[in-house]
Amino acid sequence: MDSDRASAGSRSPETHHSETTLRVNGKPHTLVVDHRRVLLDLLREDLGLTGAKKGCDHGQCGACTVLVDGRRVNSCLLFAVALDGSDVTTVEGLAGDGEELHPVQRAFLERDTFQCGYCTPGQICSAVGALAEAAAGHPSHVTDAAAPSGEPVPLDRDEIRERLSGNLCRCGAYPRIADAVEDVIP
Amino acid sequence: MKPFAYVRAGTVEEATDAFAAHPGARYLGGGTNLVDLMKLGVEAPAALVDVNRLPLGGVEELPDGSLRIGAMVHNSDLAAHPLVRDRYPALSQAVLAGASGQLRNAATTGGNLLQRTRCPYFQDLSKPCNKREPGTGCGALQGVHRDHAVLGYSDQCIATNPSDMAVALAALDASVELYGTEGARSVPAAGFHRLPGDHPERDTEIRPGELITGVVLPAGSAGPASAYRKARDRASYAFALASVAVVLHLADGVVDRVGIAFGALAHRPWRARRAEEALLGAAPTTAAFEHAVDLELAAAEPLQDNAYKVPLARRLALDVLGRLAPPAVT
Numbered sequence: 135m136d137s138d139r140a141s142a143g144s145r146s147p148e149t150h151h152s153e154t155t156l157r158v159n160g161k162p163h164t165l166v167v168d169h170r171r172v173l174l175d176l177l178r179e180d181l182g183l184t185g186a187k188k189g190c191d192h193g194q195c196g197a198c199t200v201l202v203d204g205r206r207v208n209s210c211l212l213f214a215v216a217l218d219g220s221d222v223t224t225v226e227g228l229a230g231d232g233e234e235l236h237p238v239q240r241a242f243l244e245r246d247t248f249q250c251g252y253c254t255p256g257q258i259c260s261a262v263g264a265l266a267e268a269a270a271g272h273p274s275h276v277t278d279a280a281a282p283s284g285e286p287v288p289l290d291r292d293e294i295r296e297r298l299s300g301n302l303c304r305c306g307a308y309p310r311i312a313d314a315v316e317d318v319i320p
Numbered sequence: 321m322k323p324f325a326y327v328r329a330g331t332v333e334e335a336t337d338a339f340a341a342h343p344g345a346r347y348l349g350g351g352t353n354l355v356d357l358m359k360l361g362v363e364a365p366a367a368l369v370d371v372n373r374l375p376l377g378g379v380e381e382l383p384d385g386s387l388r389i390g391a392m393v394h395n396s397d398l399a400a401h402p403l404v405r406d407r408y409p410a411l412s413q414a415v416l417a418g419a420s421g422q423l424r425n426a427a428t429t430g431g432n433l434l435q436r437t438r439c440p441y442f443q444d445l446s447k448p449c450n451k452r453e454p455g456t457g458c459g460a461l462q463g464v465h466r467d468h469a470v471l472g473y474s475d476q477c478i479a480t481n482p483s484d485m486a487v488a489l490a491a492l493d494a495s496v497e498l499y500g501t502e503g504a505r506s507v508p509a510a511g512f513h514r515l516p517g518d519h520p521e522r523d524t525e526i527r528p529g530e531l532i533t534g535v536v537l538p539a540g541s542a543g544p545a546s547a548y549r550k551a552r553d554r555a556s557y558a559f560a561l562a563s564v565a566v567v568l569h570l571a572d573g574v575v576d577r578v579g580i581a582f583g584a585l586a587h588r589p590w591r592a593r594r595a596e597e598a599l600l601g602a603a604p605t606t607a608a609f610e611h612a613v614d615l616e617l618a619a620a621e622p623l624q625d626n627a628y629k630v631p632l633a634r635r636l637a638l639d640v641l642g643r644l645a646p647p648a649v650t
Contacts, residue, residue: 150323169326169368172355192356193423205396205425211355212426215326216348216370264421272400275416275556279409279547283402299556300420 154218158183159227167214174198174209177224185225185255189302196301199256199263200224206263208300225255228262237318238262245314249305257301261315264297265289269320289319321358325367332499332533335371339529340501342367347531349392349431352423357436361445362452376430376533379403385539391430391497391532395485396421398429408537410546410565414488417550420557430532433486433496433512436523437479437587438559440464450476451520461623467561470620470629472586477520478623480584481513482559487583488548490591491565492541500530509535510581513588520587541567541579545644549636550583560584562633568604568644575599580613580641582633585620592616592637604645606638613637 155164158181165180174191177183177200189197191210198210201223228236235243238261248254268274268287276296277287287293294315295308303311325342329335339345344366346354357363376390379401387403398404399415419427441447441459448457460468460478468478489496489509496512498505513524526532550563563583569576578599580592595612602608613634620630 149325152326169324170321192359193352196420196422199422206422207426208352208422211352211423213326213348213351213355213368216328216351216368216372218328260422263425267396267400267421270400272396273405273412273416274421275413277416279413283400283405296556297421300422 152215152218154215156214156217156220156222158222159224165214169213169215171214172210173200173202173212173214173217173222176214177209177222183224183226186259187252187255189253189256194302195253195256196260197253197256199259199301201259201263204263204266206260223259225258228258236262238265238314241314241317242311245310245317247307247310247314249303249307253301253303253305257298257303257311260298260301261311261318264294265315265318265320268293268297289315291316321361322364322366324365326370327367328370328373330373332374332376332531335369335374335531336499336501336529338367338369339531342369345369347371349428349434350394350426351431352419352427353431353435357443360443362436362443371430371531372428382536385542387537387542388497389429389535389537391428391534393429395419395424395427395429395432398485399424404537406544407542408488408492408546409544410491410548410567411485411488411537413548414484414550414563414565417548417560417563418484429485429535432483433489433509433532433535434524434526435483438482439468439479442479451479451516451523454519454521464625465623466625467559467584468623468626469586470622470626471582471590472515472588473621474516474518474520476518477516477587479516479520479587481523481586481588482584483589484548484550484560484563484583486513487563487581487589488546488565489535489537490589491567491579491581492546493538493567493579494541495536495538496532497534497536498526498530499533500527502527504533506536510589510591516587523587540577543567543569545569546579547640547644549640551632551636562629562636564633564636564640565589566637566640566644568641570604570645574601574603576601580616580637582637585629585633594619595637604641606642609638609641609645613641 187197189195567579595616598612
């Protein structure tokens with residue numbers, strides 16, 4: 135094997151650490167990471183960004199949801215080393231320049247979508263991702279099969295509930311979460 | 321989790337070479353199942369060969385009208401692709417019936433085919449499991465097996481394959497493209513996964529070190545008359561209790577092409593060949609559908625706690641066949 139070609143990210147096959155650069159909320163960070171480091175732990179432990187929450191740590195609850203290159207993902211299931219060069223947005227970085235809060239954050243506040251609040255950052259990141267997916271024409275399980283391909287999918291209540299099903303709320307604040315997302319539908 | 325080496329491959333050859341050079345390696349795609357299994361201790365690879373940057377992220381139409389899906393195409397992009405939605409609706413519907421938006425954004429086409437069973441005994445190191453550790457026994461056989469197989473199982477393993485996508489691929493007569501140190505080959509999707517027999521540790525026909533490079537959907541299965549339906553314990557974000565993918569083409573008032581595959585009933589997507597044989601050339605009537613589906617499911621041997629799966633699968637299949645038939649009559 136040509137190790138120079140094939141082992142970018144690690145100097146020798148036996149190495150268990152690699153230098154990794156991630157752009158997090160617009161700011162580049164270069165770290166030497168243990169290959170076992172998942173993005174969630176890197177954000178919380180190494181960068182002090184505790185917005186993304188550790189719920190189940192197995193990709194079942196969605197509390198760790200962040201955006202990687204603009205797409206919502208479970209940060210507990212992504213090895214940081216594999217994300218070298220990626221753009222990560224956490225709940226702390228959602229608001230645009232000169233904005234105090236992202237419109238989805240504001241809607242969550244206005245609708246009082248919280249009980250314990252632990253799932254909230256994941257719900258918000260997931261909602262931001264879901265809105266972008268619908269705008270890009272991504273169907274969901276409840277989208278009418280006859281809907282035209284490639285066109286933005288209008289979101290009704292059933293669509294919102296289905297698209298956010300990867301985010302569990304143990305307090306059961308779902309009705310208000312769906313209200314908040316409905317408020318920001320363009 | 322045990323420490324592991326990490327190799328990022330840029331080409332298919334680099335990936336298979338790196339795999340061969342690292343004993344105990346695993347390929348890393350979206351990682352939605354592998355990383356979880358590593359956290360659970362079910363998988364403990366010495367090295368991960370990262371295939372995320374291989375140039376296998378495209379969907380292309382081939383000259384013969386078939387559609388080639390690159391192995392690294394994410395599940396969400398596969399389900400949303402206009403050619404997939406328009407020509408192979410069962411595939412788009414199956415992918416969207418599985419997992420969550422977050423998981424579908426990370427999971428890949430190749431990785432979806434290689435995901436392991438969600439049998440709780442397989443995922444729990446404190447329990448016996450012939451699939452995880454051959455020779456230790458099957459905890460599910462006399463244990464909690466409500467979600468387990470009713471067809472094609474063995475006394476070694478009663479686990480089911482959890483994929484929705486693979487069920488649609490089996491019904492659509494797709495093929496799986498593989499590349500290994502011995503070169504490239506292609507395997508029918510319906511034969512890619514195995515029955516457990518005496519070797520439940522082997523889920524698929526893939527050879528050690530082989531990499532899935534893509535999936536090809538044949539032109540002959542293209543058309544609006546295919547669909548997927550899944551039954552689960554909650555309305556979204558749960559594995560199937562039973563599911564079915566159906567492709568149905570009619571000509572001159574009779575069935576001239578049919579593919580039926582059941583999910584969550586067996587160790588692999590269950591292609592219903594007996595039902596298909598019974599339907600070919602028959603008029604698409606309720607009686608013909610019932611006769612065909614019953615013929616297939618007569619082979620089911622439910623365990624103590626999962627007999628409900630047989631009538632459930634029957635109703636799903638009859639519903640989908642019935643829905644596909646009327647508009648296709650020409």
